[in-house]
Amino acid sequence: MSAIYILWKRELIRYFRSRARLVGSLGQPLLFLVALGFGLGPVFQKAGQGNYFQFLGPGVICMGILFTGVFAGIQVIWDRQFGFLKETLVAPISRFEIMFGKTLGGATVAFIQGIFVLALSMVVGFRVQNFLLIPLALIAMFLVALFFTALGITIASILEDMQGFQLIMNFIVQPTFFLSGALFPLSGVISFLSTIAYVDPLSYGVDAVRGSLTGVTHFGLMTDFTVLIIISATVLIIGSYLFSKVEA
Amino acid sequence: MEEIIQAQNLTKKFGNFTAVNDVSFSVQKGEIFAFLGPNGAGKTTTIKMLTTLLKPSSGTIKLNGIDVIIHPEKARKTFGIVFQDPSLDDELTAMENMEFHAVLYKVPGHEIKTRIEKFLNFVQLWDRRNDLVKTFSGGMKRRLEIARGLLHKPEILFLDEPTQGLDPQTRNKIWEYLQDLNKETQITVFFTTHYMEEAEQVAQRIAIMDHGKIIETGTATKLMEQTQTKSLEEAFLKFTGTAIRDEEASGVDKLRIRARRWNR
Numbered sequence: 001m002s003a004i005y006i007l008w009k010r011e012l013i014r015y016f017r018s019r020a021r022l023v024g025s026l027g028q029p030l031l032f033l034v035a036l037g038f039g040l041g042p043v044f045q046k047a048g049q050g051n052y053f054q055f056l057g058p059g060v061i062c063m064g065i066l067f068t069g070v071f072a073g074i075q076v077i078w079d080r081q082f083g084f085l086k087e088t089l090v091a092p093i094s095r096f097e098i099m100f101g102k103t104l105g106g107a108t109v110a111f112i113q114g115i116f117v118l119a120l121s122m123v124v125g126f127r128v129q130n131f132l133l134i135p136l137a138l139i140a141m142f143l144v145a146l147f148f149t150a151l152g153i154t155i156a157s158i159l160e161d162m163q164g165f166q167l168i169m170n171f172i173v174q175p176t177f178f179l180s181g182a183l184f185p186l187s188g189v190i191s192f193l194s195t196i197a198y199v200d201p202l203s204y205g206v207d208a209v210r211g212s213l214t215g216v217t218h219f220g221l222m223t224d225f226t227v228l229i230i231i232s233a234t235v236l237i238i239g240s241y242l243f244s245k246v247e248a
Numbered sequence: 249m250e251e252i253i254q255a256q257n258l259t260k261k262f263g264n265f266t267a268v269n270d271v272s273f274s275v276q277k278g279e280i281f282a283f284l285g286p287n288g289a290g291k292t293t294t295i296k297m298l299t300t301l302l303k304p305s306s307g308t309i310k311l312n313g314i315d316v317i318i319h320p321e322k323a324r325k326t327f328g329i330v331f332q333d334p335s336l337d338d339e340l341t342a343m344e345n346m347e348f349h350a351v352l353y354k355v356p357g358h359e360i361k362t363r364i365e366k367f368l369n370f371v372q373l374w375d376r377r378n379d380l381v382k383t384f385s386g387g388m389k390r391r392l393e394i395a396r397g398l399l400h401k402p403e404i405l406f407l408d409e410p411t412q413g414l415d416p417q418t419r420n421k422i423w424e425y426l427q428d429l430n431k432e433t434q435i436t437v438f439f440t441t442h443y444m445e446e447a448e449q450v451a452q453r454i455a456i457m458d459h460g461k462i463i464e465t466g467t468a469t470k471l472m473e474q475t476q477t478k479s480l481e482e483a484f485l486k487f488t489g490t491a492i493r494d495e496e497a498s499g500v501d502k503l504r505i506r507a508r509r510w511n512r
Contacts, residue, residue: 014339083335085339087396090299091352092324247302 003093007101008108011072016065016154029117032056033124036183041110049185051208057118058137058210059182062202064117065110065123065145070173073152077162078162085246097245099153103236106149107142136221143228147235148202154239157246186218201231202245205212250301250485252277252404252436253298258307260293267293269460270307275453277403278434280427282441282451284484290460291440292332298438299329312403325353327404328397332412335388342373342392345381346399353400367395370425387418398429407439411446418424427454444481454480458488472494 015022019178037053044052079085115138118126128134155168179193182204186194197203208224211217217224253275260268268290275281283291287457294303298309300320309316316323336345346364355363368374371391379391390410398403403424427450429435441447448468449456455465464471464487468480475486 002351002354006348010337010340010344010348013344014337017339062445082338083331083333084337085335086301086331087335087337087349088352090301090323090324090329091349093352094321 003097004101004104007098008105010108011105014248025113026116026120029060030120031119032060032063036122046113052209053125054214057121059206060121061114061117062144062206062209063180065114065141066173066177069106069110069145070152072109072173074156074165076153076156077159096240099240099243102153103146104152108114110145110149111142114145129214137212138210140205140212140228143232144172144205147232149236150239154235154242157182157242176200176202180206181218186244200237204228250277251271252312252437254310256308258297259305260297260302261305266460271462273465275436275438275454276305277436280430280437280450280452282439282447282454283457284441284447285341285457286427286442286488288493289457291457292408295406295440299327299406300324316354326402327406329406330393330397330410332408336381336389339380341378345378346396349396355400363399367398371395371421387414390414391504404436404438409440438499448480456484456487463487
């Protein structure tokens with residue numbers, strides 16, 4: 001237990017120590033909120049869908065979590081390149097503890113980032129409909145954080161160096177975001193797109209956060225949470241297995 | 249005397265390249281033992297196998313009686329290691345790096361503070377304890393790693409090229425600490441090096457390694473007598489030949505390069 005705690009603590013110390021990273025990673029969500037929110041808002045309204053910020057807010061919150069989470073996980077590659085990973089691998093703890101501690105740490109960081117984005121989106125015009133359901137939204141946010149951090153570590157266990165990073169960003173992370181229901185409603189889109197959204201893990205995360213905060217869901221909260229819990233557990237198991245194969 | 253490190257018929261292959269080839273040796277408790285060899289001899293691969301970071305292709309290793317391959321986690325408690333390349337977290341302070349290590353190795357909570365103070369003082373870094381490691385020089389980092397490697401009071405300390413790239417002053421100082429500690433606590437020290445004078449002055453026994461094999465083991469004097477030479481360097485050259493070794497990629501790097509080729 002204490003090993004998991006110290007691994008978790010390390011991620012948090014590093015996060016709060018680099019203010020530049022903290023502030024910098026809020027730039028992108030802010031850009032999406034402002035450019036899309038104010039830019040496409042009137043069109044959304046005219047189409048009879050209501051206030052676009054209400055729709056976009058949860059999507060951008062999940063975007064913040066997605067990017068921070070995957071990035072936190074992938075930092076294992078840096079740990080390897082800078083040698084610190086060896087210190088952890090040679091310690092008398094199991095690989096699962098390492099994987100779990102790192103995932104919890106990264107996920108907490110991504111979760112905090114998500115809360116910052118939530119605050120940011122409230123500044124530009126997002127409104128929470130049901131305050132009683134906020135805890136549910138926070139749980140959904142944490143599950144999204146957990147899933148994508150574990151995914152990042154899993155990817156890092158396979159990748160040798162940062163060369164493949166761009167590949168991952170362009171072919172996994174960006175599509176995961178753009179093809180989920182983060183930016184547009186999934187009802188009524190062509191079946192090709194809705195099929196992709198159907199297998200996109202982020203769709204369920206966005207839907208769960210949106211459902212809890214605004215009351216509007218596509219899949220239903222029950223489905224969202226079931227899927228989130230199952231996929232998080234799955235990726236943790238697969239990730240631990242692959243991570244246990246890592247040699248220093 | 250008790251044999252604290254026992255390696256038998258140790259072999260490590262990366263594909264069809266044999267980095268370590270059927271190596272057997274043992275180290276006594278309390279001994280300072282050196283692995284001397286040119287670049288690419290298989291020293292680092294051996295140390296990685298001894299410290300559970302690489303699985304041998306065949307052979308057995310016992311540390312303090314514990315089979316490293318069967319009980320890696322248990323074996324890890326008995327040794328400390330200082331790697332060839334730094335393995336500190338640059339974004340943390342010296343203190344935080346030490347605390348991280350103490351918790352991972354389950355040092356009892358009430359002892360953590362006093363032990364960290366003791367070992368940071370030992371390597372003269374106590375005054376810099378709250379500075380980020382990225383502000384440290386190479387020598388300071390190495391000293392910090394040694395302090396960290398000792399924090400959980402291991403029975404064996406592994407050092408892979410511990411003084412490479414350090415100035416003579418730091419090198420001297422580091423060995424002074426370690427020899428004192430060895431006398432005081434009977435800690436076993438196993439190190440690799442390609443500095444002759446270091447092996448000669450510090451090690452009680454030396455194993456000369458080349459091409460993945462141990463060529464000879466003994467005290468510096470014995471090695472010189474055997475080859476009828478006047479210095480360890482001459483003895484070393486007699487054993488290993490005078491041909492220049494092109495610095496080759498390590499075994500693991502070779503494996504990585506091959507893996508990369510397969511993937512693309």
